[in-house]
Amino acid sequence: MRPAMYQPFAQEEVFAGSLVVRSSTDPSTLLVPATQVVRQVDPRVPIGKVGTLAELRDESVSSQRINALLVSGFGAVALLIAAVGLAGVLGFSASQRINEIGVRMSLGAHPSQVRRMIVLEGATLLAIGLVMGGLASVFATGVVEGMLFGVTRNDPTTLAGVAALMALVGVTAAWIPAMRASSIQPVEALRSE
16 A cells, blocks of 8 residues: 545645545436536636546456457357367268278167267367366466456366366267268268278
């Protein structure tokens, strides 16, 4: 805390400062009367900015809100890219294994077994990504610690929530190629060879 001293306005004219008015009514209705009271005390005092506390608060955190929106937007785009990438890798892997899937299905494999095989392949990639991402987040939180509000540095609830969201996205991204692979007709897969 910096030292502060209060002096009567009549003792020393101060041309910088703030006037705060507490009210039980709507504060916007007091803007004009408060300005008039200041003018009655000293008409020479410049009045630069008049507003409610809510307006001042919103203005003071506007840059943090913009940063939060940008980071959230980039996070959403990264999540979408990760989902599309995982679905693409698994789709490519399944397309390279059409003959294998056709042979499995012609030998009696049920489409649910084929789906499970593709989803487990995606779950393996997902588990590796979650472990690496979890380790990276433990070390990287020091960089973004200043932007965190109401969240501790290594908050287990936040980490678990993000991991659950990533797992949901990963399983959904793996499900799409798994459904395609399980709809392959064994005759067509073997004929393409």
